[in-house]
Amino acid sequence: MDIGFIGLGNMGQPMAHRLIEAGHKLIIYDTRNDAVAPLVTIGAQLVSSPADVADRAETVMASLPSLQVSEKVAIGEGGVIHGKRIKRFIDLSTTGSSVAAKIAAALAKKNIVQIDCPVSGGVGGARKGTLAVMVSGPRADVDLVKDVLAVFGKVFLIGEKPGMAQTMKLANNFLSATAMVATSEAVVMGVKSGLDPKVMIDVINAGSGRTTASDGKFPQAVLPRTFNYGFATALMLKDVRLCVEEARGLSAPNSVMSAVLDQWEATNTEFGGDSDFTVIVKMIERRAGVTVGAEKKS
Numbered sequence: 001m002d003i004g005f006i007g008l009g010n011m012g013q014p015m016a017h018r019l020i021e022a023g024h025k026l027i028i029y030d031t032r033n034d035a036v037a038p039l040v041t042i043g044a045q046l047v048s049s050p051a052d053v054a055d056r057a058e059t060v061m062a063s064l065p066s067l068q069v070s071e072k073v074a075i076g077e078g079g080v081i082h083g084k085r086i087k088r089f090i091d092l093s094t095t096g097s098s099v100a101a102k103i104a105a106a107l108a109k110k111n112i113v114q115i116d117c118p119v120s121g122g123v124g125g126a127r128k129g130t131l132a133v134m135v136s137g138p139r140a141d142v143d144l145v146k147d148v149l150a151v152f153g154k155v156f157l158i159g160e161k162p163g164m165a166q167t168m169k170l171a172n173n174f175l176s177a178t179a180m181v182a183t184s185e186a187v188v189m190g191v192k193s194g195l196d197p198k199v200m201i202d203v204i205n206a207g208s209g210r211t212t213a214s215d216g217k218f219p220q221a222v223l224p225r226t227f228n229y230g231f232a233t234a235l236m237l238k239d240v241r242l243c244v245e246e247a248r249g250l251s252a253p254n255s256v257m258s259a260v261l262d263q264w265e266a267t268n269t270e271f272g273g274d275s276d277f278t279v280i281v282k283m284i285e286r287r288a289g290v291t292v293g294a295e296k297k298s
């Protein structure tokens with residue numbers, strides 16, 4: 001199938017790679033040359049705007065870093081809405097349900113179907129094709145693309161209303177964000193009392209405190225002090241903010257969400273939005289005056 005793909009960053013790059021490996025022809029666009037070059041090498045066709053992409057493919061996917069960029073690429077000047085061939089726009093980004101609904105309504109006026117398709121499982125999952133792929137949109141169009149989406153991982157059909165998959169994704173990421181900050185506080189507390197952080201993580205992973213932070217992020221990016229898990233602090237802050245807004249909009253309780261949001265706001269202020277989100281542990285270390293994973297003095 002001819003597939004357009006816009007936004008070839010940490011997630012888009014490996015996902016696009018998998019589509020090419022599965023035999024699809026990709027038409028790609030990103031504002032960064034270094035993002036497109038590796039895919040051009042393996043056969044992707046590079047064009048010069050989202051509208052150009054949408055001139056050449058019926059199905060266009062996007063994996064973009066902010067709500068503003070998603071809106072611009074979808075329905076702004078030079079956006080896919082102006083394409084001649086596009087029939088469906090699959091947004092793999094996390095945008096929250098209101099932006100998804102706004103884009104869906106604008107595209108519908110041009111008979112373009114919006115399919116929300118946020119994903120979870122990180123860069124590793126994108127490379128291996130083991131993501132959780134959450135889909136909402138009109139059933140007929142979803143049916144047409146669900147086998148293509150299965151290249152990314154396990155496909156979950158969430159519903160037909162625009163934005164439903166986004167709400168699902170925000171609930172998931174809130175839990176992931178909470179696990180990261182809660183594990184950071186737990187381990188920093190232990191280290192301050194003299195516990196070995198590696199032993200702590202081993203115990204937690206064998207016990208009831210095990211989370212995606214303790215069995216993935218800590219062993220891979222915190223204990224070795226590499227802080228290179230592949231997800232920016234700004235993106236985690238965006239997701240938690242969207243989740244709090246979503247809960248407030250629904251008058252659903254959000255006291256834990258709001259407390260977690262404060263911690264990501266502080267991390268973003270202190271380490272910048274481009275930092276890897278695993279640096280949240282450094283923010284907590286600063287307040288405690290200890291370092292997790294540092295060599296133990298004998």
Ligand code: NAD
Binds near residue numbers: 010095120239
């Ligand atoms: P990223 O910043 O690495 O990639 C975004 C890409 O979009 C970049 O290559 C950037 O150059 C490109 N871009 C920016 N503006 C553009 C424009 N106007 N036109 C075309 N391209 C443009 O971000 P990411 O980590 O790949 O995340 C992408 C989306 O996926 C986000 O919504 C994020 O929340 C979500 N997500 C990320 C992860 C993760 O682990 N990184 C996991 C699940 C979901």
